[in-house]
Amino acid sequence: MIRRTFLTRALSAAVASLFARNVSAQKPENGMQDMQGMSDMPSMSGGKMHMAATLAPADALPAGAPLAVLRKLTNESSEPGVFLGTLVAQPVQHEFLPDKPTTFWQYGNTTQGPVVGPLIDVREGDTVEIRFVNRLPQPSTIHWHGLPVPPDQDGNPSDPVAPGATRVYRFTLPSGSAGTYWYHPHPHMKTAEQVFRGLAGPIVVRSADDPLAAWPERHLFLSDLRLASDGSIPANDMMDWMNGREGQFVLVNGARRPRILVATDERWRVWNACSARYLRLSLGAGHRFAQVGTDGGLLEQPREELTELLLAPGERTELIVRAGMGPADAVLTAGVYDRRKMAMSHGSLPPEPHRALADVRFEPPSAAGNPLTPRAIPTSLRIVPSLGVPVTQKSVVFSEAMNMAAMQRSGASTHGMPAGMTFMINDAIFDPARISLTSRRGEVELWSIENRTDMDHPFHLHGTQFQVIDREQGAVNTPEPYRAWRDTVNVQPGETVRIATVQEMAGNRMFHCHILEHEDLGMMGTLKVI
Structure with missing residues (x-):
């Protein structure tokens, strides 16, 4: 239909x-x-x-205040090359509307400053250890969006942290990983709610040879x-x-x-x-x-x-x-x-x-x-090497279906989500027990992401960055005009986006639409890396 x-x-x-x-x-x-x-x-x-x-x-919220500076997560380590931090997810009240407090879910208990998780500011080569304490009324995780961390440290939905429990995430940031990342929850069927209630924060990974390091x-x-x-x-x-x-x-x-x-x-x-x-x-x-x-x-x-x-x-x-x-x-x-x-x-x-x-x-x-004379931007910022010729191919197809009988059935909805509303990858909704695709460590792959729905969907792949090769729309193929590292790319209706990528660590990785409601409703799959 x-x-x-x-x-x-x-x-x-x-x-x-x-x-x-x-x-x-x-x-x-x-x-x-x-x-x-x-x-x-x-x-x-x-x-x-x-x-x-x-x-x-x-216009209910006030406007015009100076841009707030993001709070930083405190490094509890005095050892060079080691970052130790603590993130506590918990309900916190802020008064956005006069005399009407709003209960947000946020990382940390501060009622001052922005309702944004603290900035994690680290460097390539750092060993990062984050102690996560879950004081929410439901399970949660922390997904390190875009970072090349081990699968068992990436906050996948198969690894929830129960209410009242503590989990330590530990990983080392490899050379070449400098970039702009973020973190947010990833529990299955609860991701959208936890993010719209306030759980998200920024990450910056810095390199020793950043040509723009001196810029404000x-x-x-x-x-x-x-x-x-x-x-x-x-x-x-x-x-x-x-x-x-x-x-x-x-x-x-x-x-x-x-x-x-x-x-x-x-x-x-x-x-x-x-x-x-x-x-x-x-x-x-x-x-x-x-x-x-x-x-x-x-x-x-x-x-x-x-x-x-x-x-x-x-x-x-x-x-x-x-x-x-x-x-x-x-x-x-x-x-x-x-x-x-x-x-x-x-x-x-x-x-x-x-x-x-x-x-x-x-x-x-x-x-x-x-x-004053404008500062010159370096003409060469870094080398982004081609991943080379792919040795295998993968296909991801976004689709959707609506089961109206299920949507009308009394009491049929679960987890606060409507029954019968389905967003799929390769004609299947997400099943935690099912492996959707299998890859081999170190092998360069060409992925085709095809959108057979009638609305845009952003594709996100865990555990690695990728390079967009080209886009095809209506039998017209357009090569990507520049090479860059990405982990999220938009796919328009009727469009196929082809990416080159490689996974370096064995384990299970997620790939999904990053419209969080669609992810929760099933537009997600598991990649097994062997």
Whole structure:
């Protein structure tokens, strides 16, 4: 059954009328925000469908504070080359709405500063040991997104940490692993909830020969938040499970629309830690920037004179932002991007309009009344060697199906998720006991990721980085214009993306869609490396 029309054929009249009423109320300029603010949208919690609370207005959170500096995880070791830290996942209350405390799940018990996990700042060659304490009411893990860590240290869903339990993760960061990474939970069928309640944090791995090490560095950790008018964080509704959750607030380092003052040329590390939101980043047509890095570190050469850059959920980038030749103002925005979100009757929802993320003030100093000379970006940043000729191939196909009889059955939902809504890889939903694909250590492989659904899906592979080789859409093959290390790549409807990759450690690895609701609903597989 085609997903775009399934609800008009099978859902009960009462629920269908609610969906139809909400969808018809949308206008292209308002996108999902109007529908998310309505009090009669059904949501899923505790295995039952119920009516969601009215959401707080999109301007309910204060804006305009200076960009918060991310807190750092304390290194408890005094030994060179060893990083010891402790992450405690626990409920913590913050007052985002006046006199209406919000209970977040976060790493650490601080009520000051951003609701973002502490930055783990380490170097290539470091041995990292993180003691994880789970004080949540449900099992959790920590997945080290993008890092080449051993399979049994990667927080896979098969290795949950029970409530009240402690787990130590230990790994050594190899040479060549410098880059911009992040960490978040990965328990099966609970990942989406734990992330949208606040559990995520940044990682920076540094190298000894970084050609940009002397540049002033700024961190922008972008996350999504939905708040009800009473300050609570509501459960997912049916639309969230189908399309992936987008809140009415996009936070930058835990705050709505902060102010950023740029007085000199800067290196920006940017994380898209949203569950499903795509970020088409821009500073406006009059402010160009250079991309110097992707998920797995620096590019070979900078990509200069960019006016926008798309980050899919889970992706990261490194940018050079110029202070310019004189005072100026700009707005960091997430531009319109149509990821083809599902409508309830037919066709697609209109894309969300552009959204202001931060206000940027450029105030470069001058010497004797003359603007300072811009700092030159090295023309060569690093060598990104080709992985060579693949010795074998793998195929991954994204697909989906809706079982309307199951969705209507009373009490059929489990784990707060709708029954009968299925997102698949290679025609199967995730089964912890099933090996989806098998690879050999050290063998270069060519993976084809094909999207047979009618919406975008970001593909993520654990345990290694990969290189995008080409993209095929409508029988047109487009080679990737530059070589880079990545662990997440967007795949559009009808598109096939081919990547080269190699796994170096034996064990089980996950691969999945990084729209977290789709991952929880089954769009995930297990790769066995032998």
